[in-house]
Amino acid sequence: MNITHDLHVHTYLSACCRDKEGMTVTNVLAAAEASGLRTVGFSDHLWMNAAVPPSSWYRPQDATQIRRLRNDLAALGPSPVRVSVGCEADMRAPGQFSITPEFAAGLDHVLLACSHFHMKDFIEQPADTSPRAVAEHLVAFFVSGVRSGLATSIAHPFLPIGDTARLDAILGSLSDAELTDALGVAAERRVALEITVGFLPKAGPEPTFSLETPLRLLTLAKTSGCRFTFGTDAHDLPSLDHLAGLQPLVDRLGLTDADLAVH
Known part of the structure; x- marks a missing residue:
């Protein structure tokens, strides 16, 4: 099976975009067409839940993100790539989300991040920094996220942002049974897991993790009946090319179209 969608692409509208001039819908769709993708999902950051106050970073990123994106798309001509x-x-x-069910209902998809633990002054932190404490925190966030009714797919699941160098130890502290219990909730709720470029260990001198660690997670997810989406989490145009790096994961997992939430 070949990868034909990228549901996790940021545009110039996201505050963390690394290429404000390059990450336009025109450029992204042109790159997607050139690489043979059938579907692109624009997934900019935003916060639209008055009951849960945003951080100062999130506050400017509100519903205008979607309005501006739709305006940009309306100005384009026809494209063979579905948006x-x-x-x-x-x-x-857990239980505190950046969007409401009403807001989610107006979108084609919602990727829900359950592991932005690098936002230490805003996101609830683990009880301590031990691998087991971080792992338990990941499980609590994940289960709450899949039960929320908001998510199409969980973005970079079980990937503790800012602490990925310890991924082997963190996920290694969870038994197969513990992971399967959490993943079973996602399967029951029909919430997909994102197979993210973040699962690919970085080359170089910095500490990294083994590819076998995300493969273990994804294998258990597949066995539990979970479906999947693919995402680069691209914040610049060159990152769109990293999608092809996920093909070995697809092959080792033996995925078919029936395993996907998006086609």
């Missing part, structure tokens, strides 16, 4: 208009939503803590 899914969505967002990357977030959690401040």
